[in-house]
Amino acid sequence: MKIDVQLSELALANAELVATGQQIDRALRRAVRVTATTIRREMVVQPIMARTGLRRKSVNQRLALKFDKAGKGGGAANILGGTHVARIVPSAKGIRVTEFRRYEVQAITRTRARILIPWVDGGKKVVAGFVNPSGGKLKPMRTRSRNKPLPYPRTALAPSIASMVKAMYDSQFVADAGARLEAQFELEIAKEMA
Structure with a gap:
């Protein structure tokens, strides 16, 4: 067949x-x-x-x-x-504080003030930096560097977008x-x- x-x-x-x-x-x-x-x-x-x-x-x-x-x-x-x-x-890189539309400055001493930014949960977050309240410009400056002190002041960094x-x-x-x-x-x- x-x-x-x-x-x-x-x-x-x-x-x-x-x-x-x-x-x-x-x-x-x-x-x-x-x-x-x-x-x-x-x-x-x-x-x-x-x-x-x-x-x-x-x-x-x-x-x-x-x-x-x-x-x-x-x-x-x-x-x-x-x-x-x-x-x-x-990105895990920090954000410069000057990129925020608003941030808060809390004076601690005559020459140091804490920087607070608004956070995604509705609260505030402390930034790795400071402001000199006695200074004229009130520029947020960075408090630390990786290896050695920086030759000039850098802008303070807020937490990254990744953390947000x-x-x-x-x-x-x-x-x-x-x-x-x-x-x-x-x-x-x-x-x-x-």
């Missing part, structure tokens, strides 16, 4: 699966990119600006948005083994971000399949 099997239907089904996989991959990539950009702007940058008085440019410069694709491969293979990843990477972002993160933040990604993916997949 002889049985002839034609694989044209199987090849067609495989081609459709790959095409569908590519559509899903494109939708997922767009959803991750749009959601990451939105989260960075609405859930990180705007709250930091509102709570601390930092300018948008200062915050944006210190929050890098990086996109990766793990498990590189096209079509259906990427659905099974690869994911699109977006990371918001905050860390103070803002909680389980609700992660849940909101996940819900936004899910909604955006559903929107993108509907557009792609239409």
